[in-house]
Amino acid sequence: MDETQWKRIMDNDPSNIASTQQIHIVNILKRRTTFIKYKPNGRTYSRIYYLVLSEDAIHYCGSKHKSKHEACVIKDINQIRPGFTTAVWRKCLEKNKIITDKANLAFSILYNNNRQSLDLLAETEDIRSQWIQGLEFLINRYQSHMRTHREITDKWIWHLFAQADYDQSGQLSRTEVQRLLYTLNIQLNDNEIDLYFDQANIRAGENQLLTYLDKDEFLVFYKYVSQRPELLKIICQFNGSSNEQMAGTLSDYTVIHKLPNVIFRHNTRNNSQPLNLRKSINSKNKHVKSNLRRRSSSITPESTLSSHRAVRKNFLTIEQLKDFLQKEEHMKALSIEDCSRLIVRFEPSIEGRQCEEIGVDGFRLLLLHDEFCIMNPDKIHRIYQDMTQPITDYFIATSHNTYIQGYQVYGDCTAETYVRALRTGCRAVEIDCYDGDNMEPIVYHGNTLTTPIKLQDILNAIALEAFTVSPYPLFLNLENRCSYQQQGVIARLLKDTFKNQLLSKPLIEDFQTLPSPEQLKYKVIIRSRHHSQGQTTTNTKLNRISNQIEQNSNEYHPDLASLLIYCQNVSFTSIPQTLSTQKCYHSISLKESTADDLIAVEVPHHLDLIALTQHHLVRVYPGTIRQNSSNMHPLFYWTYGIQMVALNYQTNDESMCLQHGFFSDNGGCGYLLKPPCLLGKDPSYDPKEKFYEKGKRLQILLISGQHLPKENNSVDDPDISDPYVKICTYGIECDYTEHRTPSIRNNGLNPIWDYKITADIYCPELCLVIFQVRDHDRHGGSSFIGQACIPFNVLQLGYRHIKLKAKNGDYIHGTIFVHVKIDDI
Numbered sequence: 001m002d003e004t005q006w007k008r009i010m011d012n013d014p015s016n017i018a019s020t021q022q023i024h025i026v027n028i029l030k031r032r033t034t035f036i037k038y039k040p041n042g043r044t045y046s047r048i049y050y051l052v053l054s055e056d057a058i059h060y061c062g063s064k065h066k067s068k069h070e071a072c073v074i075k076d077i078n079q080i081r082p083g084f085t086t087a088v089w090r091k092c093l094e095k096n097k098i099i100t101d102k103a104n105l106a107f108s109i110l111y112n113n114n115r116q117s118l119d120l121l122a123e124t125e126d127i128r129s130q131w132i133q134g135l136e137f138l139i140n141r142y143q144s145h146m147r148t149h150r151e152i153t154d155k156w157i158w159h160l161f162a163q164a165d166y167d168q169s170g171q172l173s174r175t176e177v178q179r180l181l182y183t184l185n186i187q188l189n190d191n192e193i194d195l196y197f198d199q200a201n202i203r204a205g206e207n208q209l210l211t212y213l214d215k216d217e218f219l220v221f222y223k224y225v226s227q228r229p230e231l232l233k234i235i236c237q238f239n240g241s242s243n244e245q246m247a248g249t250l251s252d253y254t255v256i257h258k259l260p261n262v263i264f265r266h267n268t269r270n271n272s273q274p275l276n277l278r279k280s281i282n283s284k285n286k287h288v289k290s291n292l293r294r295r296s297s298s299i300t301p302e303s304t305l306s307s308h309r310a311v312r313k314n315f316l317t318i319e320q321l322k323d324f325l326q327k328e329e330h331m332k333a334l335s336i337e338d339c340s341r342l343i344v345r346f347e348p349s350i351e352g353r354q355c356e357e358i359g360v361d362g363f364r365l366l367l368l369h370d371e372f373c374i375m376n377p378d379k380i381h382r383i384y385q386d387m388t389q390p391i392t393d394y395f396i397a398t399s400h401n402t403y404i405q406g407y408q409v410y411g412d413c414t415a416e417t418y419v420r421a422l423r424t425g426c427r428a429v430e431i432d433c434y435d436g437d438n439m440e441p442i443v444y445h446g447n448t449l450t451t452p453i454k455l456q457d458i459l460n461a462i463a464l465e466a467f468t469v470s471p472y473p474l475f476l477n478l479e480n481r482c483s484y485q486q487q488g489v490i491a492r493l494l495k496d497t498f499k500n501q502l503l504s505k506p507l508i509e510d511f512q513t514l515p516s517p518e519q520l521k522y523k524v525i526i527r528s529r530h531h532s533q534g535q536t537t538t539n540t541k542l543n544r545i546s547n548q549i550e551q552n553s554n555e556y557h558p559d560l561a562s563l564l565i566y567c568q569n570v571s572f573t574s575i576p577q578t579l580s581t582q583k584c585y586h587s588i589s590l591k592e593s594t595a596d597d598l599i600a601v602e603v604p605h606h607l608d609l610i611a612l613t614q615h616h617l618v619r620v621y622p623g624t625i626r627q628n629s630s631n632m633h634p635l636f637y638w639t640y641g642i643q644m645v646a647l648n649y650q651t652n653d654e655s656m657c658l659q660h661g662f663f664s665d666n667g668g669c670g671y672l673l674k675p676p677c678l679l680g681k682d683p684s685y686d687p688k689e690k691f692y693e694k695g696k697r698l699q700i701l702l703i704s705g706q707h708l709p710k711e712n713n714s715v716d717d718p719d720i721s722d723p724y725v726k727i728c729t730y731g732i733e734c735d736y737t738e739h740r741t742p743s744i745r746n747n748g749l750n751p752i753w754d755y756k757i758t759a760d761i762y763c764p765e766l767c768l769v770i771f772q773v774r775d776h777d778r779h780g781g782s783s784f785i786g787q788a789c790i791p792f793n794v795l796q797l798g799y800r801h802i803k804l805k806a807k808n809g810d811y812i813h814g815t816i817f818v819h820v821k822i823d824d825i
Contacts, residue, residue, distance in 0.1 A: 042097035185748030400646035487557035527567035613641035631655035661789025675765035695825035721748035
């Protein structure tokens with residue numbers, strides 16, 4: 001493994017995150033601190049805020065009866081901003097409820113996808129600084145735990161214990177345990193609970209009935225409930241266990257879990273020669289350890305004899321770990337030294353690290369790490385594609401009507417939607433400008449009930465986030481509905497806000513092709529219509545409710561026209577006319593129905609659209625019928641080479657899932673180099689036909705799920721999930737497939753599917769795979785649990801975990817475990 005890989009592995013280790021200073025600052029947050037809370041109407045409230053002892057939420061003391069309330073949860077916080085940067089602060093400034101000199105004391109906590117903010121004023125700069133540093137540390141720690149799934153630790157389990165301990169007795173009764181199991185999304189009958197209680201019996205004697213669990217016993221109980229027998233099966237397949245030894249090692253698990261025979265159908269390894277392995281056993285607390293290891297997949301006995309004197313093994317030696325990683329995980333360059341470092345990093349037991357062996361717990365943590373999950377970290381964590389080609393050769397993550405927070409016809413326009421889009425890697429946003437009062441241009445959706453916002457507020461928000469995620473150029477798609485005078489104001493605002501980042505002249509005077517993303521790094525590019533100075537132009541205003549065109553003649557301001565360098569929008573009549581008369585810097589905007597018509601023409605004229613995108617930037621935007629902010633299917637247009645498929649980022653639908661998955665490749669920078677077939681280098685390519693030369697056969701074994709939440713993460717819902725997985729592939733027309741596993745009754749904690757799917761993919765470069773976990777309703781229908789969208793070319797082979805996301809793109813606790821194999825057709 002190279003140093004880059006090691007750095008990623010070690011940087012994601014939560015144990016490496018906390019310094020003494022950071023721990024000190026977090027402890028400061030637990031002390032009660034007085035802040036002034038500001039509301040949009042200018043009202044202020046003196047409140048005492050503090051971090052709760054579990055370090056997962058900020059609470060405050062209310063003014064009435066000293067009541068305590070939750071202000072926000074750490075996992076929901078998106079950003080901490082110093083100064084007056086939110087809509088609340090701007091309104092308070094406008095109403096003269098606060099003076100600008102107080103900016104050094106102000107900060108805001110933005111949460112729920114930047115839709116809400118907690119706007120506070122500290123007494124001193126030091127207090128503000130401490131809270132900002134402490135909160136940022138807590139956010140980073142939580143996100144790191146979610147990436148590595150190390151949140152399932154003793155501390156997290158004890159937090160569950162505290163929540164379930166209603167009477168705060170320090171013990172859980174069987175009723176409280178049953179209630180907690182519902183929260184964990186698993187149902188057990190009384191006999192099964194009795195069995196688990198017996199396994200967790202540490203305090204009581206062998207013949208005594210255990211009626212309560214203390215913290216240590218609950219930790220044992222939880223590990224029994226959440227065992228991973230499928231991981232133990234893999235270990236046995238690679239540690240030289242014979243069939244008899246493997247059966248003996250797994251027998252205790254199958255007794256407790258009543259599991260099906262976990263057979264991974266693709267595996268044909270011969271494990272007939274057992275190795276002579278030795279494992280040291282610490283005799284201290286022998287009784288406790290023997291109970292812990294009797295049936296737990298994480299801590300099973302290292303050397304137990306069956307009736308046939310066969311040694312049961314539940315660990316991998318360093319050599320066997322290397323064998324597994326090289327043969328199954330395709331890590332060909334791995335050395336013994338690398339495996340030694342992996343064992344030190346992931347194996348939790350001291351004796352395992354001393355003997356250089358990895359057990360089920362360490363194996364689980366290793367396979368849950370980003371480096372070993374299903375998405376290739378070399379492709380999602382770094383920019384690896386050639387970024388020196390003309391910008392027309394790239395797909396660009398594009399937003400439609402970015403200022404809208406909800407539906408197209410009503411709701412607030414806000415600058416926070418730009419922040420959210422840019423932080424997900426969006427590189428082309430849209431701004432609809434109209435005349436405002438006092439020569440201040442405003443932004444809103446014309447002829448609708450949307451609430452306007454000042455253009456300056458939007459530009460300020462964009463400037464803060466323009467290049468925090470990606471260094472590559474940011475397009476501002478400017479829909480100019482302003483008068484001549486306010487167009488001049490727009491030009492001045494753009495120049496004052498973005499300064500030298502604003503592209504105001506060509507990189508070279510004479511050019512036949514557009515420059516590359518590499519040449520345009522850290523540049524803001526204006527995309528709009530262009531007219532020469534003094535020319536009278538028809539400014540088209542579209543009433544999107546009645547679909548009528550309003551005409552408004554005015555002059556195009558030269559200061560704004562001079563900023564249109566590489567993206568001058570022109571009217572589209574036909575592809576032949578555009579290719580024969582327009583320059584490379586002329587850009588085309590197509591509404592959804594027009595693009596559909598160009599694709600629907602008879603063969604082979606539909607390929608003309610691909611030729612158009614090889615010479616011009618083309619943008620497709622949703623049709624006017626999508627007043628509910630629904631989205632078109634982006635892959636339908638990407639397969640024809642359209643660079644800018646504009647989507648409503650505020651809508652959490654399948655199209656946005658595909659968008660986030662597609663642009664997770666190439667380091668998430670918002671630019672993807674088109675495959676050669678879309679750049680004129682393969683004349684046989686046709687999105688409507690099979691492409692045999694590059695065809696691949698994708699085989700996925702859906703093995704198991706872990707910690708699947710209930711619908712909408714509801715812990716109060718008494719219904720237990722019956723989860724199943726739906727797997728869909730998307731791409732060119734023949735690459736659309738759909739598969740699903742059977743559902744597993746009453747087990748969202750650790751269901752096992754052991755279900756294999758096969759799909760033939762004929763254009764892998766444009767294929768996306770969506771894994772969606774759903775809860776089957778026995779009365780019909782199903783509900784969403786979690787999903788992941790992965791580009792075909794980013795898939796890692798072998799045994800992989802898939803970390804699931806909610807519809808809004810946030811990671812959830814749940815994972816699914818699969819085996820991936822890809823062959824040529």
